[in-house]
Amino acid sequence: MIMCREATKLMSLKLDRPLTRREQLQLRLHTLMCSACRRCESQFELLHGLGDKLPDTDDTSSRS
Template sequence: MMNCEQATQLLSVGMERKLKLKEQAELKMHLLICSGCRQFAQQVQQLRTIIRATKDSSDKPEEKK
């Protein structure tokens, strides 16, 4: 069974690369029983959203006034 340290590490690694099927399954099982890691997963998702939004806005050329 995966522990919280392993779960949070996989959640972080998941920001950099796609998790393997076995990693995804083990992480899902852990998240079903661990509310602390579920909360951390939500925070990681929020960070992803913010980073993407920031990246998208910085990719657009600025309008000259």
């Protein structure tokens, strides 16, 4: 069984790449038992979704 720290690491990885079957199973088993990590995963997904909706900006154009 993985700990919360490893679970949050997997949640973050899941936003960048598909998890392996083993990683998916580890994360699923952990979140079934850990309400804090379920909330954390929901928040990661919400923030990631909001970030996708932001317009692209060029940081160099706003500098003087």
